[in-house]
C-alpha cells in the first residue's frame with residue numbers, strides 16, 4: 001500500500017466513479033436555515049483517484065498575511081476555474097453527477113472546483129465560512145468530496161452553540177447548503193493522531209469562494 005491510509009478492500013470492485021445520489025443522501029436541517037447533506041462512500045475507486053490527483057494536480061503552497069506576519073497556509077491548494085478542464089475523468093463524472101442531483105434545487109450548476117491537500121495531521125483549515133462573494137449575503141451550496149485519510153469536519157453556529165463533528169474520507173460526499181456559509185462556520189482541525197494525507201474537492205457556485 002502506497003497511499004499511507006487504509007483503503008477499503010471492496011473499493012473499486014464496482015468500477016470507479018460516483019454511485020447513486022437520490023435517496024442515499026441524508027439531509028440534516030441545521031439551525032438558522034442551514035442544511036448538511038451526507039452521502040458516505042459515494043465514489044468508488046477513491047484510492048486510485050486519490051493517487052492520480054496527488055500526482056497530476058498542480059498543488060501550490062500559499063502564504064497569507066495574519067495580523068502582522070506572513071504565515072504558511074497549512075495545506076496545499078489548487079483551483080480550477082469555470083471552464084478549466086478537469087484534471088481527471090472521474091472528477092468530471094463527479095461534477096456531472098452533482099449537477100444532475102443538485103441543479104434542480106439550486107437553480108444553477110456548480111462552476112468551480114477548489115482542492116486542498118492535507119499532507120498530515122499538522123495540515124488544517126481554521127474556522128471560517130466560504131463568504132467571499134455571494135456566500136456572505138445569499139444562500140449557496142458547497143459540495144465536498146473527501147478522498148484519502150479520514151479527517152474531522154467540524155461545524156458550529158456563528159452565534160455559538162454545540163460543535164457538530166463528521167469524520168470524512170474515502171469517497172464521502174458532504175454538501176453544506178442554505179445559509180450554512182454565513183450562519184455557520186466550518187473547520188478541519190489539526191490532529192496529533194498519525195494520519196495519512198487527505199484531499200478535499202470543493203464544488204462551488206459562480207461567484208462564491
Ligand SMILES: O=C(O)CCC(=O)C(=O)O
Pocket residue numbers: 114116125130144153186187188200202
Ligand atoms: O477540506 C475540507 O473538507 C474543507 C475545506 C474548506 O472548508 C475550504 O476550502 O473552504
Ligand SMILES: [Fe+2]
Pocket residue numbers: 128129130186
Ligand atoms: Fe470552507
